[in-house]
Amino acid sequence: MQISAQISRFHGTGTPFEVCEIPVETTPESTLIRVSLATICGSDLHTVSGRRGADTPCVLGHEAVGTIAAPTHLRSTTGEPLNEGDRVTWSLMASCGTCDYCTHRNLPQKCDTLFKYGHVRSEGTNTLSGGFASHIELHPGTAIYHIPDSVTDGEAVPVNCAFATVVNGLATIGTHPNEAVVIHGAGMLGIYAACYLRENGYNTVAVVDINEERLQTIKRFGATHTFNPDKTSVEEIDAALKQLTNGRGVDLGVEVSGATIGLSNLVTWSAIGGRVLTLGYVYPNAHTSIDAHQIVTKCVTLRGVHNYHYTALGTSLGFVEKHRERYPFGELIGQTYPLEDINKAFEHSMRQNEIRIAVAPGE
Ligand SMILES: [Zn+2]
Ligand SMILES: [Zn+2]
Incomplete structure (x- = not known):
């Protein structure tokens, strides 16, 4: 299926993000997500400041939530069907499930063929691989969880990396x-x-x-x-x-x-x-x-410890659902920028006066 996606490309330290509209051929094996909200994580800042290397051009952003954008035969990690429009979050990496790390070492987050969203070169089947874009394609081996109705996008968004x-x-x-x-x-x-x-x-x-x-x-x-x-x-x-x-x-x-x-x-x-x-x-x-x-x-x-075992995402999401009345998780998201203003969003985030700055690609 061909879609038109708006993506932001990171070309390297000192170069502004490029925001562009491109046609993308999606693959039936992946799950297409329309990104609702993505937050700038400390590791995105490490990449942009050059403290950490990146294969460019890269669509950054791995703390993100969205909705299922196209029919998929895949199911959520807890076994429920994924229907168009469902609000979901996902593990920030995809693992194979069969290598030594995935099986005997209980470290699927260090899988031999690990794929990490927001960290790879944006090209071919990896064009839509980061959260700072209108769409992201989730690869098989990614854990997908429904966001409980009571939990807002703002409360859920940093959960799939930080929490x-x-x-x-x-x-x-x-x-x-x-x-x-x-x-x-x-x-x-x-x-x-x-x-x-x-x-x-x-x-x-x-x-x-x-x-x-x-x-x-x-x-x-x-x-x-x-x-x-x-x-x-x-x-x-x-x-x-x-x-x-x-x-x-x-x-x-x-x-x-x-x-x-x-x-x-x-x-x-x-x-x-x-x-x-x-x-x-x-x-x-x-x-x-x-x-x-x-x-x-x-x-x-x-x-x-690096990355996380995908089951930790389910535990974190459950914690936010249970304790959201006691702890004001939603208030941790400061200003939200449209995708066109991603450069402004990063400048703001670099000032470190807010816990998280967000980008809302749909706005
Ligand atoms: Zn992160
Ligand atoms: Zn593996």
């Missing part, structure tokens, strides 16, 4: 009720980690960030204590965390700021037997220096 990544990381490192956590970074991942851990029995949810506004925001998402390292030293934060934990230090540290000092700080603040999860370093050469003596003598578990 699912957090839920998967926390499931990997393990969570235990009544533990204390410190979260390094109060951006989207930090916000999701705070409310998720709070609802999973964490009574002490401390958050560290240099952005005072974000620290205020995260208090509405379950943070019990906040610290600004521009105002409070690492040692002072350590003392405060020890006071909150009967002198132990924190059981769990979560690095989601991408700042390389985060890992070292979390090891310093860790209790004996503590666990440190890192999700933030999604750009190369994130070299850092840690006192490894502390990792050994405190028996600290250090764990990195």
